[in-house]
Amino acid sequence: MAFQISLKINGNGHDVELEDARPTLLDVLRERIGLTGTKKGCDRGQCGACTVLIDGRRVNSCLSLAVSLDGAEVTTVEGLSDGDTLHPVQAAFIENDGFQCGYCTPGQIMSAVGFLGETGGDASAEAVREGMSGNLCRCGAYAGIQDAVLDAQARMSKGGKT
């Protein structure tokens, strides 16, 4: 059975035709819309590489069937920067070397953006580590990730963008 859904992705409307109910949001983003910034690491909601924001909340897009998201607003890593100006979280990840191979990075960054939205700007280092523990990094960049999230939190509280 075919379905037609509408998604608002990074502010742009997309009408998506699904030949059946199987495609996940992750696969729709990567294979049908061409937004490959969102990564597939496990396809089971175990690694967090596919984290996006749906209506502002962080979600594992590999566990979300696209057909269930008609009308949703989705933010992916491609939608964070303002032209060439990186989002404070993206900039902080570069400066603090919060990644190595970069494959988990979009998920880490989307999770960090979601996390900072949840906590309101006063998260401790330990709270960051716990809040970011749904995003695996096999390169072991956790030290840099923690620093990057704290750094971004400080920048954003000084009037940066949220």
Added chain:
Amino acid sequence: MTRHLKMDTPATARLLDELPSRLTGKPMDRPDGPKKVAGKATYAHEWEIEGKTFGVLARAPISKGKLVRIDKSSVESLPGILGVFSEDRFLRNPAQGTANEAPIQGVSEISYFGQPIALVVAETFEQARHGAHMLELVCEADSHGVFDPEANNISPEKPEDDQLDQGDLDKAMAEAAFTVDSTYRTPNHNSAAMEPHCSIASWEGDQLTLHGSYQMVKYNVNELADSLGIEPEKVRILSPFVGGGFGSKLGIAPEAVAAAIAAKEIGRPVCVTLTRQQVFENVMRRSESRQRLRLAADETGKLTGLGHECLVSNLPGETFHEPVIQATHFIYGGENRRLSIEVARLNRMCAGSVRAPGEAIGMQVLENAMDELAHTSGIDPVELRKRNIPDTHPEEGMPYSSRPFAEALDEGAKRFGWDKRNPEPGKQREGEWLIGMGMAAAARVNMLMESKARVKLKDDGTAIVETDMTDIGTGTYAILTQLCCDMLGLAPEQVDTRLGDSNFPKASGSGGSFGASSSGSSVYLACQDIRGELARRLGCDEDALHLNGGKASGSGQEVSLTDLLAGETIEGEGHIEPGKTMEKVQQATYGSYFAEVAVNAVTGETRVRRMLGVFGAGRILNHKTATSQCYGGMTWGIGMALHEAMEFDPRDGHVVNNDFAEYHVPVNLDVPQLDVVLLEERDDWASPIQAKGLGELGLCGAGAAVTNAIFNATGVRVREYPATLDKILDGLPELQPA
């Protein structure tokens, strides 16, 4: 032009220390960073290729036996299915690192559970996945599968090169003032890189292009060509971004060959990406090990005997075995030695290189045994190690190249506050937590590999670096850019480093920690080649040439680089080869780890509270990326100490925990804020840039610091890794009523 250097003598000219810009070593941000944080770095699966189709591998449901038949009709009529492929060129398992030829091929013989035996190709990923799931495979199981490396009825092989018997270890043990005789076991580990293995194969006539996730492009081209029975010139591999490797992407793997065969057949590009479960089942495992450690020491703690006897495993027919004793050969003295490796042949997935093969588990267990000796003898663990640093190689007599081992031990002890440790176990308690400190030494052999690079200094004064070297997260884009900047006097934004294309000069690839020093040396030489030409044009000696900020001088006058180039592009090639310096001295990297843990007195749960690593690896090429490599290694050490173990079903050999829910890698909260110190060092014997390997040193003993700290906290010595709470709980002191 090519500047060639074979490392037969030490490289005592330290040009990089004399150049004006000195960007090398600085904590420069990764030039690939902006792409990676914006989701614009293109990994293997993500290339937009016209007409791309999707393939999903179907895998063997038995561990040993025959594939009798594939009923293709079971899926051919399903929507979107384009074909089912299975043939003798399919790979049994990935090629080992640097194999340079096809691994064992064929699908009719099944050697392990999960072996890829067919590929289902369809228009969409969902259709292909469904097809692979529905495909009817008729297999005949052989009841003689071997799943236990320690079973009584198997006779492990004894590789000749790994049997050392020097002096009389038994006598040394009998006469020693202090001895340790302990047997440890470490489980199988999986690299579990975050990017699942992927290849997109596309043909134009008889020319194959493979967008793949591979670490060693030069070898992978030959392995893929050999697997398919075509000439290497007909294969191009592109691998500019690799989402983690850790050894698992060293050799060409089944998905690449299957994709190429299917793509040729259907006349369209085929993309095959492994599922996470397939990554766990058929990529590469680090072999489980049984390690018997025997240490004999005199009253002062000086070793008189050292035994390290190991049992590991692999599939039948594989030449690789985990080189567990690699660092044991040279790190400590002791004239009476017995070092050996035995290899059991099992019907388990292929064993191969997983980050720091050998030392990762060998040093871990050796360093546990050293901790046992320290406890038995009452000698401080740091002091014990210092007393056992040999003057010359204890087996071969050769000297060592630069070796800041004692310095790393002392520096670590001082920074960590080691003097506050109570050597008596179980004495420090905070509420329900038992606190302990542990340390371990780090050591890893150093290797240089042949590597080539090309640098083009364009007429506008900017440069392009080209090599088929890869950046698997290690920082290659950064360090090659930095080296080129310094050598040609350019700024980072003037240098464009291009990697991972087999059309570029052939590099070492990423593996064995040799990538940075090998490919870095090739870029250094290519730039020297260009400097030679610039000096010629300027009319000065190459040694007198001074390049900085787009200006060149050397014979009195200063001219702009663009004037000197006069509208031309100068190409330089660099070619480094290992030579006699690898044999004349023992080259290695060293360090120390210090860890503080809290073990819950009620549950036995361990938390690492802080951890320090101090490392010497020759010249550091980028302080930021080098530090990250060490963070990563130490994080792996925490995982190996506390979490990671592949579990194989003893009845049929299948991997029980084939995903991230069940195979536990450290998460952010498992890892405290780590501290890394990089020692100032130059090793002239290692490479013309005085750098050594660093990518693996962070986990060559790291886990032992954690488990030694657990012993200090609780008095419990866990000899079966990982140190999960069930193994600690029984040994904990009785709880006192509140």
